[in-house]
Amino acid sequence: MCWAATEKGFAKGIKIGHPCNYASGYGCQFLVVIPEKSLVIAHTVAHVDIGISHQQMGQLLLLIIAAVSQR
Numbered sequence: 001m002c003w004a005a006t007e008k009g010f011a012k013g014i015k016i017g018h019p020c021n022y023a024s025g026y027g028c029q030f031l032v033v034i035p036e037k038s039l040v041i042a043h044t045v046a047h048v049d050i051g052i053s054h055q056q057m058g059q060l061l062l063l064i065i066a067a068v069s070q071r
Helices: 054-069
Strands: 002-005 020-025 029-034 039-043
Touching: 029 054, 039 054
Parallel strands: none
Antiparallel strands: 002 020, 020 029, 029 039
């Protein structure tokens, strides 16, 4: 399934500051596209029973966006 998120929120309480499109799959695997930053991020897990939450993925996206912004 695919969703669109606005800059107002990716997950509850997580605002990444940019609109994005994302897919969330079995075991909390993610594919996130942030066009404004020319980013495509794929997050996979080795064991689907220990995936990450949407909030954790949002926090990871914030770190990635900050790193890209420093370039």
